[in-house]
Amino acid sequence: MNVLWEQFPVFRDGFLLTFQLSFLSAIGALLVGTLVAVLRISPVPPLRWLGTSYVNLFRNIPLTAVFVFVVVGLPLLGSSADFLKIPGLDQIFTRLGIDLPYFRFSIIALSLYTAAFVCEALRSGINAVPSGQAEAARSIGLTFTQNLRFIVLPQAWRAAIVPLGSVIIAMIKNSAIAGFMGLYGDLSSRGQELVSAGVNGVTYPLIPVFIAISLGFLIMTVPLGLLLDRIEKNRMVKAR
Amino acid sequence: MLMKRLAAAAAIAVLGVGVAACGGTDPATPGPSTASFKAGSTMEKLNKAQKITIGTKFDQPGFGLKGLDGKPAGFDVEIGKLIAKELGIPADKIEWVETKSAVREEVIEKGTVDLVVATYTINDARKQRIAFAGPYYVAGQHIMVRSDDSSITGPDSFKEGTKKVCSVQGSTPATNIKKYLKDEATQLVLFGGYAECVDALKNKTVDAVTTDNVILLGFVASSNGAYKLAGNKFTDEPYGIGVKKDDTDFRNFINDLLEKIAKDGSYAKAWNDTAGKFDKNTPTAPAVNRY
Amino acid sequence: MSRETSVLYDAPGPRAKRRTIILSVVIGLAAVALLYQFVYKPLDAKGQFSMVKWGPLIDPDNEYFDGVWDRLWVGAKATMQAAALAIVFSALVGLVLGVIRILLRAVSTRRYATLPPAVAYGLRGLTWVLNALTRVCVEFFRGIPVVITIFFAWQLLGGTFLPVVVGLVIYNGIVIAEIVRSGMEGVAKGQREAAESLGLSSLQTTRLILLPQAIRTMLPALISQIVVVLKDTALGGIIVAGYEELIATSRQVSQLLPQLAFDQELYNPLQFFTIVCLMFLVVNYALSKLAQYLERRLSTKADAKPVKVTSAAGTGV
Known part of the structure; x- marks a missing residue:
């Protein structure tokens, strides 16, 4: 078990990077996902088609493929995702500002993929808003945008919190793939390094590393899951 | 398929009649018999x-x-x-x-x-x-760069901390290059295969690819002059x-x-x-x- | 068009219709122009549409075409085999685990008043421990990435198919167990009470009354889970050396072609992944539609509410 102590900085740094990646991707996924959800329910057909095809595309292809498209495709489009070097933000999340773009590529891949599921979660939230609400809003003359902004979306967000939380949990776990697609130093790439390649020529036994890496993910996923359970239960009590 | 079976049948027939002294260069020819190996080895x-x-x-x-x-x-x-x-x-x-x-x-x-x-x-x-x-x-480990790049002359060029290098996950070259890097997190990219590294070099995501010289020579030879080796090999592998x-x-x-x-x-x-x-x-x- | 959109805006009148059409055309043209300028042009400038890169995949006369498709076919088979094994075993594991958890919950309220106190406490303690143990295992393997599970299954077990299937079964079995559980809990409460009043034991109630109804309602969720498993085989491909499913094959063969031709221009991962993603898209889209169809059909029957696919807690992600 002493690999945990001996290599603690390795796990700590790995955890921090995975956390940063998850945090930023969650924001990205929520932004893009909301946009896609709005597109999907828009009155303008081409926008609706766009939203629907987006969801159908990303829901049905493997995340690894999305990673390849981003990692290989973006440089071909002449971009190294420099738009993510957001001033201020790159002071907190230092890997954002660094020239090596695989951190930014990973954020983009994870956000794009997860956005499809965020959209679906939001839609389920919108479905949960009683149709009388939207009808009442319309009858007092609110437009589509106003209706969405003031009546439907605020309620939908609340109804969608639990499914959204589950999507984010899944995304945190999916971030492990980044370590196999060029990102150096996250939990999964560190785990693989410790077990098979070794650090300074020393490899570590499998089980302790497995437990340490798992702990790194569980620290993020389990509390979030418990929180969601709590919200769901509270709601069920209220509904009764 | 049929040809393969015929060939196999022919080979068995040849062996069956005990023609042991057939050409030594054919890799399919069985070598020494069991008797020549140490028991239990x-x-x-x-x-x-x-x-x-x-x-x-x-x-x-x-x-x-x-x-x-x-x-x-x-x-x-x-x-x-x-x-x-x-x-x-x-x-x-x-x-x-x-x-x-x-x-x-x-x-x-x-x-x-x-x-x-x-x-x-x-x-x-x-x-x-x-x-x-x-x-x-x-x-020996070597470094490959884009032909128009003269700023990297050897592994020491990475010590400043600005140049980025790609290698393959879990390989010796990846471990070797680490001691020349100022900051692994900002300078090292690890992929599953070298072609992915070469692609990253091509689109300037990284500045160099490092691994054993023969592999790099292969990429140099097939790149129409896009890449070259920088400096000398710096390890013996x-x-x-x-x-x-x-x-x-x-x-x-x-x-x-x-x-x-x-x-x-x-x-x-x-x-x-x-x-x-x-x-x-x-x-x-x-x-x-x-x- | 689904219900929720129509309530958000009025049925368009003639003027709104005209406006929508104009807007559609403008947006459509703008989208095409943007795609041309920012996607097509740079990709074309990098030769991404050249036959050098596409030929091995789409031109039957290309010298590599047959070999490439042989390998892709082998990869497709590997994907399907692992997915099929994984979904069958996940369903079995999920069924057993789901039933165990339901039973443990039913048993945990029992006081065993007729037994001597020592035995009763022992039994209660045992159910408590078992309950806690299953709970911990479920939370553990649900909380860590499938990639990590597969990686360690591979390190422990070796082989190519085995670790992929084991890793997928551990995760998806747990997910399906949850589907089973919520499916059985969704069966009307009166059913369980009626069964108990007939004198059926809790195992009999589960087996004869709850499970058959639950399985029927679970079907859509199970089918959507196949989509997840199919996609997740790709995780096996990036980790387990020698397990060459579609994604790993694409990666490997796209790296191989420039070596065979001795020309880096043949490096074509984008082209490979476009084709392979189309394959995934067709199969998975059909499966999703099938799940939706079943869900709709089942939900028209008032008493058997299907397990909502989305309620399986983002498992599709």
Whole structure:
């Protein structure tokens, strides 16, 4: 078990990077996902088609493929995702500002993929808003945008919190793939390094590393899951 | 298919009538009979089973590269075939298993493979877990850059902390280059294969690719002048053949074979057929190290 | 068009219709122009549409075409085999685990008043421990990435198919167990009470009354889970050396072609992944539609509410 102590900085740094990646991707996924959800329910057909095809595309292809498209495709489009070097933000999340773009590529891949599921979660939230609400809003003359902004979306967000939380949990776990697609130093790439390649020529036994890496993910996923359970239960009590 | 069956039937018929002295260059020709191996040794076991499992790389141009037919080809593969032949096992009875850099010790320890010929650098850390026959070739780590880039002249160019380098997950070159980097997190990219690194070099995501020279020479040769090697090779990577740690008999057997093929020309032929396409200078086989 | 959109805006009148059409055309043209300028042009400038890169995949006369498709076919088979094995075993594991958890919950309220106190406490303690143990295992393997599970299954077990299937079964079995559980809990409460009043034991109630109804309602969720498993085989491909499913094959063969042709221009991962993603898209889209169809059909029957696919807690992600 002493690999945990001996290599603690390795796990700590790995955890921090995975956390940063998850945090930023969650924001990205929520932004893009909301946009896609709005597109999907828009009155303008081409926008609706766009939203629907987006969801159908990303829901049905493997995340690894999305990673390849981003990692290989973006440089071909002449971009190294420099738009993510957001001033201020790159002071907190230092890997954002660094020239090596695989951190930014990973954020983009994870956000794009997860956005499809965020959209679906939001839609389920919108479905949960009683149709009388939207009808009442319309009858007092609110437009589509106003209706969405003031009546439907605020309620939908609340109804969608639990499914959204589950999507984010899944995304945190999916971030492990980044370590196999060029990102150096996250939990999964560190785990693989410790077990098979070794650090300074020393490899570590499998089980302790497995437990340490798992702990790194569980620290993020389990509390979030418990929180969601709590919200769901509270709601069920209220509904009764 | 039919042709293959006919050929196999013919081979069996030939063996059946006991024509033992057929051409030595045909890899499918069985070598010595069981009697010549020490009782209880790995060699005897393999010869009796008429089957051998060899671990090699599937993504190393010139050494072990899996072709469209699903079979690997390269210098390592030829060495593997020569060993199998010496054991009396025809080439078509070899089972090739992909052993990426990161897993080589494990597959030997677990016995998933009988031996590993996979651009496998001999070093002390690895000797703790497994044993090496050889070396059969001495490679060296080198750096490849874009042809128009003269700012990188060797590994020391990474010490400033601005240049970015790509290598392959779990490989020796990846470990070696780390000590020249100011900050691993901002300078190192690790992929599953070298082509992905070369692509990153092409679109300027990284400034250099580092690995053993022969592999890089392959990329340089097929790039229409887009890449070049920078500086000189900065390590010596003696490639060995990995076997179980305590199997000294098997190790000696392979060492004897390596000395034999260095003399009889099959070493040079194996090179010229494979890695020789990238590196025209046929190497002289290094002296084996019977530690 | 689904219900929720129509309530958000009025049925368009003639003027709104005209405006929508104009807007559609403008947006459509703008989208095409943007795609041309920022996607097509740079890709074309890098030769991404050249036959050098596409030929091996789409031109039957290309010297590599047959070999490439042989390998892709082998990869497709590997994907399907692992997915099929994984989904069958996940369903079995999920069924057993789901039933165990339901039973443990039913048993945990029992006081065993007729037994001597020592035995009763022992039994109660045992159910408590078992309950806690299953709970911990479920939370553990649900909380860590499938990639990590597969990686360690591979390190422990070796082989190619085995670790992929084991890793997928551990995760998806747990997910399906949850589907089973919520499916059985969704069966009307009166059913369980009626069964108990007939004198059926809790195992009999589960087996004869709850499970058959639950399985029927679970079907859509199970089918959507196949989509997840199919996609997740790709995780096996990036980790387990020698397990060459579609994604790993694409990666490997796209790296191989420039070596065979001795020309870096043939490096074509984008082209490979486009083709392979189309394959995934067709199969998975059909499966999703099938799941939706079943869900709709089942939900028209008032008493058997299907398990909502989305309620399986983002498992599709």
